[in-house]
Amino acid sequence: MTMAAVDELAFHEFEEAANLLVETPHAATTCRSDQLTSQDHVAVTVGSSVGYGAEEVEEEGDKTALLQEEKPQPGFWTFGYYQSFFDVDTAQVLDRIKGSLLPWPGHNFVRHHLRNRPDLYGPFWICATLAFVLAVTGNLTLVLAQRRDPSIHYSPQFHKVTVAGITIYCYAWLVPLALWGFLRWRQGARERIGPYTFLETVCVYGYSLFVFIPTVVLWLIPVSWLQWLFGALALTLSAAGLVFTLWPVVREDTRLVAAALLSAVVLLHALLAVGCKLYFFQPLPLERVVPSLQAASLPPNILLPPTQPHPMATS
Amino acid sequence: MAEAEEPAGDPATASPRPLFAGLSDISISQDIPIEGEITIPVRSRTREFDSSTLNESVRNTIMRDLKAVGKKFMHVLYPRKSNTLLRDWDLWGPLILCVTLALMLQRGTVDGEKDGGPQFAEVFVIVWFGAVTITLNSKLLGGNISFFQSLCVLGYCILPLTVAMMICRLVLLAGPGPVNFMIRLFVVAVMFAWSVIASTAFLADSQPPNRKILAVYPVFLFYFVISWMILTFTPQ
Numbered sequence: 012m013t014m015a016a017v018d019e020l021a022f023h024e025f026e027e028a029a030n031l032l033v034e035t036p037h038a039a040t041t042c043r044s045d046q047l048t049s050q051d052h053v054a055v056t057v058g059s060s061v062g063y064g065a066e067e068v069e070e071e072g073d074k075t076a077l078l079q080e081e082k083p084q085p086g087f088w089t090f091g092y093y094q095s096f097f098d099v100d101t102a103q104v105l106d107r108i109k110g111s112l113l114p115w116p117g118h119n120f121v122r123h124h125l126r127n128r129p130d131l132y133g134p135f136w137i138c139a140t141l142a143f144v145l146a147v148t149g150n151l152t153l154v155l156a157q158r159r160d161p162s163i164h165y166s167p168q169f170h171k172v173t174v175a176g177i178t179i180y181c182y183a184w185l186v187p188l189a190l191w192g193f194l195r196w197r198q199g200a201r202e203r204i205g206p207y208t209f210l211e212t213v214c215v216y217g218y219s220l221f222v223f224i225p226t227v228v229l230w231l232i233p234v235s236w237l238q239w240l241f242g243a244l245a246l247t248l249s250a251a252g253l254v255f256t257l258w259p260v261v262r263e264d265t266r267l268v269a270a271a272l273l274s275a276v277v278l279l280h281a282l283l284a285v286g287c288k289l290y291f292f293q294p295l296p297l298e299r300v301v302p303s304l305q306a307a308s309l310p311p312n313i314l315l316p317p318t319q320p321h322p323m324a325t326s
Numbered sequence: 327m328a329e330a331e332e333p334a335g336d337p338a339t340a341s342p343r344p345l346f347a348g349l350s351d352i353s354i355s356q357d358i359p360i361e362g363e364i365t366i367p368v369r370s371r372t373r374e375f376d377s378s379t380l381n382e383s384v385r386n387t388i389m390r391d392l393k394a395v396g397k398k399f400m401h402v403l404y405p406r407k408s409n410t411l412l413r414d415w416d417l418w419g420p421l422i423l424c425v426t427l428a429l430m431l432q433r434g435t436v437d438g439e440k441d442g443g444p445q446f447a448e449v450f451v452i453v454w455f456g457a458v459t460i461t462l463n464s465k466l467l468g469g470n471i472s473f474f475q476s477l478c479v480l481g482y483c484i485l486p487l488t489v490a491m492m493i494c495r496l497v498l499l500a501g502p503g504p505v506n507f508m509i510r511l512f513v514v515a516v517m518f519a520w521s522v523i524a525s526t527a528f529l530a531d532s533q534p535p536n537r538k539i540l541a542v543y544p545v546f547l548f549y550f551v552i553s554w555m556i557l558t559f560t561p562q
Contacts, residue, residue, distance in 0.1 A: 090465075093466060094466050094468070096466075097463075097466040097467050097468075098468075099537075099540070100536040100537055100540075101536055101537060101538070101539045101540050102536070104540060132463070132466075132467070132540060136463075136543065136544060136547075139544075139547065140547060143547065143550075143551055147554050150554075150558060154558075165560070166560075167444070167555075167558045167559070167560070169444040169445075169448060169555075173448075
């Protein structure tokens, strides 16, 4: 399989190099075709201080540089600066979403899917979609509940859109900021694996929220234990993605700090999920259905539930 | 006539020479009188009209703008691949539509402020900030449509949903009920599809081909939110 001669610009993927690259992200990877044996082999040299220039001088013949070259960044006041964060194609976004849905212990989301090219498109629009889906399905739940029990007063509750938007956006941007700050503070003198940049952290959090979108839609089903099951499933997938991504960075720290950080991340995620479930999908209408079904023969009972407090709830 | 040495006009005998070979030999000894007519193209005449719109009556001005808006409404209702919306953009149409929609969606404050439907300001903010966000998104992804052109297209494509709102209000006069809801759902769904198709017809061409879906999805979300606001409108 000869590659380098013709396909200098194509990005060739192969397992071994990808795995090695994941472990040592600062390595320079070159590929050269051996003249004697018509076989390519991949050399991965770990040398963060050598730089790319020296190795390029050594190589002769065709080679393919698999790492990106540093382009001069435009200033933050130009439009081009922000355009560099939206430099993604449809296929890349879909690939990143798939990567967040199926976390795998070996696969680090940042290294495997982002490949040092974080984007802001995914986090921004996933948060927007999640906020609107929360508000819409919360409203739909109320509509469906009112159908079963006409005593519930229906109202569009438009203020929930605002609440949903603010909550999701604050979570998806402030928590990564805190995490990034904490990791940088703890980095100390370690050079081997640096922490992720702020944008990569935001990316990880943003894409990890994607799994909640179908979950929220499934919460329309008015069966309580099923809702909690879906919620737990989504939370597991999402938190697993976060933990697997953070593990390589955090495992070099002391055990205590690593454990505390990971459990804080998971806890915050769980708080978000449970909070959304309880606020937007209030279980009140569901519990009113039970007494009205049991006392179907006594019409006055249907009027009673509004005055009965929560202890009637069977969870 | 200038004195020039021209090769004899006998193509059979003359050897093939390059086209302007003899020009270097031309010497002009006297001024060449130039005669003729120069006609000014029509466009410059309209410029005279433009500068005199200050003197026309107010009715003319308003009717001209209204006609432009109406023409664009027709383009939205029957979406074709035409450039009118993009070339002569204006923001009057979107403003009229947005204000109409927000007024119709507003209810009285009978229910208390918290639990009600969207207020006028909320609808306004959602429409305009939503349009601005989608435009910024489209430009950041590398689209070559200008800012105001995109706002114009997104605003004009709210027209089917405004029509749906009017139909819904009429249908709601008949009283609530499941049939009522089904009719409203059907009307809103059809108009939502119409809006998305109309705006995609204008906007999708301006994006690079591997990012079309990334640019179209926010438009879908935008009209979906407006449709949901229309569908959940209850007049009590």
